[in-house]
Amino acid sequence: MLDVLVIGGGNAALCAALTAREAGASVLLLESAPREWRGGNSIHTRNIRCSHDAPQDVLTEAYPEEEFWQDLLKVTGGKTREPLTRLVIRQSATCRGWMRQHGVHFQPSLSGTLHLSRTNAFFMGGGKALVNAYYRSADQLGVQVRYDTPVARLELDGDRFVAAHTAQGERIAAKVCVVASGGFESNREWLREAWGQNARGEWPADQFAVRGTRFNMGVLLKDLLAQGADSIGDATQAHMVAIDARAPLYDGGICTRVDCVSLGIMVNRNGQRFYDEGEDFWPKRYAIWGRLVAQQPGQVGHCVIDAKAVGRFMPPVFKGVQADTLPELAALLGLTGDSAANFLKTVADYNAACRVGTFDHAVLDDCHTEGMTPAKTHWARPIDTAPFYGYTLKPGVTFTYLGLWIDEHAAVHFGGQPSANLFAAGEVMAGNVLGQGYTAGVGMTIGTVFGRIAGASAARAVKAAAVAATASAGVELAGA
Numbered sequence: 001m002l003d004v005l006v007i008g009g010g011n012a013a014l015c016a017a018l019t020a021r022e023a024g025a026s027v028l029l030l031e032s033a034p035r036e037w038r039g040g041n042s043i044h045t046r047n048i049r050c051s052h053d054a055p056q057d058v059l060t061e062a063y064p065e066e067e068f069w070q071d072l073l074k075v076t077g078g079k080t081r082e083p084l085t086r087l088v089i090r091q092s093a094t095c096r097g098w099m100r101q102h103g104v105h106f107q108p109s110l111s112g113t114l115h116l117s118r119t120n121a122f123f124m125g126g127g128k129a130l131v132n133a134y135y136r137s138a139d140q141l142g143v144q145v146r147y148d149t150p151v152a153r154l155e156l157d158g159d160r161f162v163a164a165h166t167a168q169g170e171r172i173a174a175k176v177c178v179v180a181s182g183g184f185e186s187n188r189e190w191l192r193e194a195w196g197q198n199a200r201g202e203w204p205a206d207q208f209a210v211r212g213t214r215f216n217m218g219v220l221l222k223d224l225l226a227q228g229a230d231s232i233g234d235a236t237q238a239h240m241v242a243i244d245a246r247a248p249l250y251d252g253g254i255c256t257r258v259d260c261v262s263l264g265i266m267v268n269r270n271g272q273r274f275y276d277e278g279e280d281f282w283p284k285r286y287a288i289w290g291r292l293v294a295q296q297p298g299q300v301g302h303c304v305i306d307a308k309a310v311g312r313f314m315p316p317v318f319k320g321v322q323a324d325t326l327p328e329l330a331a332l333l334g335l336t337g338d339s340a341a342n343f344l345k346t347v348a349d350y351n352a353a354c355r356v357g358t359f360d361h362a363v364l365d366d367c368h369t370e371g372m373t374p375a376k377t378h379w380a381r382p383i384d385t386a387p388f389y390g391y392t393l394k395p396g397v398t399f400t401y402l403g404l405w406i407d408e409h410a411a412v413h414f415g416g417q418p419s420a421n422l423f424a425a426g427e428v429m430a431g432n433v434l435g436q437g438y439t440a441g442v443g444m445t446i447g448t449v450f451g452r453i454a455g456a457s458a459a460r461a462v463k464a465a466a467v468a469a470t471a472s473a474g475v476e477l478a479g480a
């Protein structure tokens with residue numbers, strides 16, 4: 001019988017498959033997507049967040065465990081399981097060597113990417129190159145891979161994995177299983193149900209775009225929760241970015257992101273501001289704006305900057321609208337009547353409230369507003385220099401946080417007890433670390449660390465099962 005069945009074809013699945021294979025197990029990996037779309041959300045990534053105590057290869061200075069922990073504590077508002085999160089942080093220090101052995105190359109952080117050279121290691125060629133390298137390595141090591149093979153449900157005996165049933169009706173038995181099939185972000189019906197209808201009668205999730213793969217439908221997450229697996233997290237919590245409203249429904253990737261929010265102001269379709277655009281560095285805040293926009297009427301936000309901001313952020317792929325006056329800009333953004341009047345008043349009030357000190361986008365500077373709600377606490381400068389630019393944004397969901405409750409061995413829990421042969425890694429368990437919020441690069445940290453842990457646990461479970469089988473054969477023989 002097959003030793004380890006890995007379900008999923010992204011970073012977490014590949015890390016688990018490679019690790020289990022390195023430990024001597026036979027491994028089959030089932031990927032929903034066809035070969036040309038393999039790799040899930042992982043193909044869209046650029047970097048991984050790693051702790052380190054001194055400058056290391058592409059990483060500058062130091063990023064100690066405690067600072068990483070404090071960063072996560074802050075963005076999650078304490079909704080995180082400290083022992084598992086500290087495990088992720090600690091092991092993030094050692095994963096790059098292993099990644100290199102499997103063909104991943106790193107490069108220093110790109111210019112235009114703010115504040116990441118110390119904390120995040122960038123993949124040469126991005127996530128697509130990383131995934132391709134892992135598939136190459138998997139092939140060389142003898143991991144079997146099957147594409148176009150979505151798993152529809154798992155057959156369990158209590159909390160023990162028995163077999164996977166594919167959508168094509170095949171039954172695949174294995175001694176051990178690792179589920180690494182992502183979140184449920186591609187499942188628009190589930191998102192609709194989770195977000196529900198708001199007081200304005202809108203179904204906010206109907207306006208969401210999915211930033212990555214269309215294959216993360218949450219089929220196995222739903223199946224396992226229905227079969228009694230313990231869960232963690234809330235179905236509305238997710239990594240959500242405000243992206244260009246012209247982005248495609250799936251796989252728009254990072255180039256639909258608009259990274260100038262902290263350099264300007266954000267207004268809703270009524271022309272009103274609704275959150276502090278300068279609360280913290282952009283990599284610690286970009287993933288909250290999708291949710292903030294989702295709470296606005298029509299799930300729309302307009303980011304407005306002036307000429308002073310140009311050249312200070314990564315240019316988005318779609319050009320924004322441009323005008324020489326603010327009334328013209330309002331019209332181009334579709335703000336008319338009361339909304340246009342509100343918008344002009346918002347900008348005038350904001351400009352009057354700005355207390356400009358020494359502008360520096362690389363530090364939490366002293367440019368802020370006074371007497372304005374919501375305040376803009378850093379990088380506040382008047383919007384007064386033509387041309388003016390505007391970007392209309394909508395919520396883009398990256399990945400969901402509702403997941404399987406696991407322990408430090410990546411074992412899936414049922415009624416508080418760990419399964420002996422069912423493990424989980426990646427987005428499907430990311431909610432153990434991320435109850436809410438996000439800090440750039442931690443998705444790949446979670447998937448890499450727990451992918452490797454799940455792979456090692458799976459190989460150990462195979463060996464434990466062999467020892468148990470030998471012992472029981474011995475008992476039978478002795479009894480015979």
Ligand SMILES: Cc1cc2nc3c(=O)[nH]c(=O)nc-3n(C[C@H](O)[C@H](O)[C@H](O)COP(=O)(O)OP(=O)(O)OC[C@H]3O[C@@H](n4cnc5c(N)ncnc54)[C@H](O)[C@@H]3O)c2cc1C
Nearest residue numbers: 009010012032040041042046047151212426427441443444
């Ligand atoms: C645009 C974008 C940019 C990002 N940038 C970064 C970044 O720079 N750094 C970072 O840390 N994170 C980033 N992320 C988040 C990151 O992609 C995820 O945290 C990480 O890739 C999750 O890995 P995973 O293996 O759990 O999921 P995925 O890579 O999504 O893999 C899930 C896999 O499961 C397969 N699957 C799903 N259901 C089934 C089924 N029923 N049967 C079989 N297979 C199934 C899918 O086809 C897919 O291959 C980004 C995400 C997006 C969308």
